Amino acid sequence: MISSPSVLAFAEASLLARARRRLLGDGLARACAALLAVVALACLLGPFVTGHPYDRLYYDYPGVPPSLALYPRPEAVGPALDRLALRMRVRAEDVAVTGEAVRLTLASDRPIDDRVLTFFSRSDIFGEARLLGRSEDGRRLTVEAPLHALRFLAGTDALGRDLLTRTLTAGRLSLALGLMATAVALGIGVAYGALAGTLGGRVDAAMMRLVDILYSLPFVFFVIMLVVFFGRSVALIFVAVGAVEWLDMARIVRAEAQAIRRRDYVRAAEALGLSTSAILRRHVVPNLLGPVVAFAALMVPRVILLESFLSFLGLGVQEPATSWGVLIADGARSLETAPWMLIVPASFLVATLLALTLLGERLRDALDVRG
Amino acid sequence: MTLLQLRGLTVRYPEAGVTALESLDLDLARGETLALVGESGSGKSQVALAVMGLLPPQARVSGSVRVDGTELTALDRPALDRIRGARIGLVFQEPMTALDPLFTVGHQIALPLRAHRGMGRRQAAARARELLDLVGIRDAASRLSAHPHELSGGERQRVMIAMALAGEPDLLIADEPTTALDVTVQAQILALLADLKRRLGLALLFITHDLRLVRRIADRTAVLRAGRLVETGPTGELFRNPRAPETRDLLAAEPAGRKDPVPEEAPVVLETRGVSVGYPGRRHFLRAEPPRLAVCGIDLTVRAGQTIGVVGESGSGKSSLGRALIRLEPAAHGLVRFEDRDLTALDRRALRPLRRGFQPVFQDPMGSLSPRLTAGEIVAEGLRVHSPHLSAADRDARAAEAFSEVRLDPTWRHRFPHAFSGGQRQRIAIARAMILRPRLVVLDEPTSALDRTVQRDIVALLRDLQAAHGLAYLFISHDLAVVRALADTVLVLRAGREVERGPTDAVLARPREAYTRALVAAADLDGDLSQA
Numbered sequence: 001m002i003s004s005p006s007v008l009a010f011a012e013a014s015l016l017a018r019a020r021r022r023l024l025g026d027g028l029a030r031a032c033a034a035l036l037a038v039v040a041l042a043c044l045l046g047p048f049v050t051g052h053p054y055d056r057l058y059y060d061y062p063g064v065p066p067s068l069a070l071y072p073r074p075e076a077v078g079p080a081l082d083r084l085a086l087r088m089r090v091r092a093e094d095v096a097v098t099g100e101a102v103r104l105t106l107a108s109d110r111p112i113d114d115r116v117l118t119f120f121s122r123s124d125i126f127g128e129a130r131l132l133g134r135s136e137d138g139r140r141l142t143v144e145a146p147l148h149a150l151r152f153l154a155g156t157d158a159l160g161r162d163l164l165t166r167t168l169t170a171g172r173l174s175l176a177l178g179l180m181a182t183a184v185a186l187g188i189g190v191a192y193g194a195l196a197g198t199l200g201g202r203v204d205a206a207m208m209r210l211v212d213i214l215y216s217l218p219f220v221f222f223v224i225m226l227v228v229f230f231g232r233s234v235a236l237i238f239v240a241v242g243a244v245e246w247l248d249m250a251r252i253v254r255a256e257a258q259a260i261r262r263r264d265y266v267r268a269a270e271a272l273g274l275s276t277s278a279i280l281r282r283h284v285v286p287n288l289l290g291p292v293v294a295f296a297a298l299m300v301p302r303v304i305l306l307e308s309f310l311s312f313l314g315l316g317v318q319e320p321a322t323s324w325g326v327l328i329a330d331g332a333r334s335l336e337t338a339p340w341m342l343i344v345p346a347s348f349l350v351a352t353l354l355a356l357t358l359l360g361e362r363l364r365d366a367l368d369v370r371g
Numbered sequence: 372m373t374l375l376q377l378r379g380l381t382v383r384y385p386e387a388g389v390t391a392l393e394s395l396d397l398d399l400a401r402g403e404t405l406a407l408v409g410e411s412g413s414g415k416s417q418v419a420l421a422v423m424g425l426l427p428p429q430a431r432v433s434g435s436v437r438v439d440g441t442e443l444t445a446l447d448r449p450a451l452d453r454i455r456g457a458r459i460g461l462v463f464q465e466p467m468t469a470l471d472p473l474f475t476v477g478h479q480i481a482l483p484l485r486a487h488r489g490m491g492r493r494q495a496a497a498r499a500r501e502l503l504d505l506v507g508i509r510d511a512a513s514r515l516s517a518h519p520h521e522l523s524g525g526e527r528q529r530v531m532i533a534m535a536l537a538g539e540p541d542l543l544i545a546d547e548p549t550t551a552l553d554v555t556v557q558a559q560i561l562a563l564l565a566d567l568k569r570r571l572g573l574a575l576l577f578i579t580h581d582l583r584l585v586r587r588i589a590d591r592t593a594v595l596r597a598g599r600l601v602e603t604g605p606t607g608e609l610f611r612n613p614r615a616p617e618t619r620d621l622l623a624a625e626p627a628g629r630k631d632p633v634p635e636e637a638p639v640v641l642e643t644r645g646v647s648v649g650y651p652g653r654r655h656f657l658r659a660e661p662p663r664l665a666v667c668g669i670d671l672t673v674r675a676g677q678t679i680g681v682v683g684e685s686g687s688g689k690s691s692l693g694r695a696l697i698r699l700e701p702a703a704h705g706l707v708r709f710e711d712r713d714l715t716a717l718d719r720r721a722l723r724p725l726r727r728g729f730q731p732v733f734q735d736p737m738g739s740l741s742p743r744l745t746a747g748e749i750v751a752e753g754l755r756v757h758s759p760h761l762s763a764a765d766r767d768a769r770a771a772e773a774f775s776e777v778r779l780d781p782t783w784r785h786r787f788p789h790a791f792s793g794g795q796r797q798r799i800a801i802a803r804a805m806i807l808r809p810r811l812v813v814l815d816e817p818t819s820a821l822d823r824t825v826q827r828d829i830v831a832l833l834r835d836l837q838a839a840h841g842l843a844y845l846f847i848s849h850d851l852a853v854v855r856a857l858a859d860t861v862l863v864l865r866a867g868r869e870v871e872r873g874p875t876d877a878v879l880a881r882p883r884e885a886y887t888r889a890l891v892a893a894a895d896l897d898g899d900l901s902q903a
Contacts, residue, residue: 263738263739264733264734264735264738264739265738265739265740265741265749267694267699267700267731267733267739268731268733268739268800268803269741269752270699271697271699271726271729271730271731272726272727272730272752272753272756272757272803272807273722273723273724273726273727273753273756273757274752274755274756275723278755278756282741282744282752283741283743286741286743286744287741287742287743289743
């Protein structure tokens with residue numbers, strides 16, 4: 001019935017090899033996988049490259065829109081110097097802006113103390129100022145200060161923190177949380193559900209009643225309880241999300257395992273004398289794979305959203321640490337004044353979720369033996 | 372006068388690279404019954420779908436389909452809707468899934484009446500009742516308000532026929548209308564169709580794989596193979612003088628031959644006394660319903676080399692008995708002695724080492740092989756349990772031997788089950804049992820899901836394996852023709868109780884009990900097909 005060599009090779013390839021071949025042959029799946037890889041790498045390495053610490057506040061640049069331009073802008077240097085001079089209680093005169101530095105004379109009615117120069121390095125615009133000359137009476141100082149050249153590709157937030165760095169740092173937490181919570185839910189849920197579905201009877205009834213009881217706990221109440229007992233930490237969110245998400249997985253897996261349990265190949269395995277654990281391992285779990293993979297791929301985005309919900313309520317990640325959910329909540333509040341604060345983290349989240357969902361669907365199809 | 376005329380009808384699925392039908396020419400006159408016969412995959416159902424315009428969207432249709440002179444392939448959807456249901460009625464194979472479980476029978480029959488004949492609600496209900504009377508449903512008035520799950524399989528099929536007749540069609544297409552039914556019900560439905568055809572002057576296009584039905588109902592027969600018409604002619608003529616080799620092959624595929632009896636002194640493999648099989652009753656909050664007995668009080672003695680045929684309609688408990696005897700769910704009570712051990716006394720763990728002595732083969736060749744394992748892994752699985760000292764290479768070598776034994780190419784053992792046909796899958800299932808060298812094999816309808824020609828090969832294989840290894844078979848089937856070819860002794864079950872038993876030929880030729888007589892009559896065993 002099978003003739004051509006390529007079809008024959010396909011019929012003999014192992015399940016995973018076939019799934020991989022199908023996925024690689026699928027342009028959309030490749031694109032999704034590539035996008036996910038790019039996002040993950042950017043989140044891992046990006047914060048080292050952007051040149052901004054994620055929690056550094058640039059007091060001089062709050063709410064800067066995204067652009068490729070270098071800051072400070074030349075026309076902004078003058079007013080900035082005036083503000084600085086005001087705080088040093090001097091006058092800024094003969095201001096000359098060259099490419100990378102500014103040269104000026106500080107004038108006052110009284111002799112100027114050198115120590116005022118430290119004001120320069122406290123500003124985000126200038127580096128440490130050098131004293132070039134001092135007049136006889138000490139009322140005029142000639143000073144050169146380098147300009148701090150900064151770029152904010154994605155703009156800054158209302159406190160002047162670089163949004164790109166923050167988004168990438170947030171991605172670390174969101175992705176890690178999504179993966180970890182899903183892995184936990186997968187591990188517990190598949191084992192628990194497959195066991196309940198395979199054993200059946202009273203054991204199954206008892207195991208599933210426990211799931212029902214946990215289900216009936218309101219999630220937010222549960223989290224608040226955890227916070228009360230254990231204090232607030234990121235690890236706690238992992239626990240809370242994992243503890244809730246495995247319930248769904250266990251239910252799905254149990255229903256699927258029950259259906260598989262009634263299949264003739266499981267009966268045949270029993271008749272061959274396989275032990276219950278061998279039947280679980282060799283027959284039930286591998287045949288669960290398709291729906292479980294699809295559900296897991298959809299669970300990652302759900303977990304990410306759940307975390308942002310918790311953080312939004314103030315039960316999750318706390319400043320200055322951040323996650324996509326926190327950033328989006330911030331962005332939503334300043335949508336009218338600084339739309340980029342919503343757009344940048346939201347586009348990262350949407351791209352990731354879309355790629356994950358599509359990839360999960362493709363993966364399920366690729367794992368389907370009938371196709 | 373020709374009612375249905377097909378000319379050069381071709382159905383292709385370009386995406387799958389499959390040609391389902393190739394330039395098919397057929398004519399069907401008013402008042403005539405034409406049987407369309409072929410094995411699975413021959414394209415016979417595609418004809419029904421093409422006439423009704425129900426082919427899936429990826430199908431490409433060319434050629435002409437004329438009903439009473441109207442070309443159907445050129446019609447748009449609303450024009451087609453005025454013809455199908457009104458001029459043509461369709462009856463499907465599976466009466467459970469073809470009816471909508473959410474609506475009452477009366478509602479579903481009234482739908483086409485209101486759509487095609489413009490009847491009001493009350494008028495349609497009255498007509499629906501007449502239709503149920505017409506298709507022989509007793510107490511039609513009360514059945515109108517029944518939901519499909521409250522009806523038996525035969526009644527559902529009658530309702531389907533009533534729905535198809537609601538538009539007063541000239542042409543009725545019946546696609547395997549009796550395949551999902553028990554033989555006695557099958558006979559009733561066939562009689563109903565023949566009667567309706569006569570009374571209403573219908574043209575009937577009867578699609579089936581079962582040649583026995585064709586002989587009883589059809590005026591003319593057309594044989595399809597691989598999408599092509601290989602032969603057509605008057606039914607009697609075609610059965611007496613098949614011209615095409617494909618037709619001869621189909622006719623010769625009826626199970627033939629008889630089983631040689633085993634000597635009296637052959638060792639007893641399985642012995643049971645008063646075996647009952649029950650499913651636990653439903654558990655409520657505080658009390659439990661009593662267990663439901665599927666089988667009651669069966670005594671059996673199976674000797675090496677012997678085949679016991681267990682026959683009965685669906686629900687007679689024959690599958691439950693077969694499973695219970697080899698200690699699968701449900702549980703058996705009473706004495707079950709395998710060789711020298713009492714099986715009912717052993718717990719699961721103690722039973723495991725004994726399991727290599729008795730193996731099952733199931734009906735559904737799709738469902739009995741795990742899709743995640745290669746055929747070779749499936750076949751060798753029992754060795755993991757019973758010969759744990761074997762290395763993976765040894766197991767693989769033994770699997771290759773088992774493949775040869777069931778006449779499959781051993782190099783195919785690295786393929787997954789989906790790459791095999793139904794008959795090949797059933798061979799894999801047999802190889803999985805045979806690799807353990809069992810003394811008893813419980814065959815639960817092993818040939819029922821297969822085409823007749825494939826069935827013939829499986830029957831031959833089972834015979835050869837029995838002769839080579841002195842196997843004892845418990846052969847469970849509703850198909851008396853196969854049982855007659857394979858079994859020494861036949862046991863007739865009804866509602867879990869023994870009705871009759873005896874040597875196969877004696878029971879089938881001279882049944883004592885009325886129930887057995889009905890079964891034998893419905894199976895239409897007498898005479899060979901070629902003497903129709």
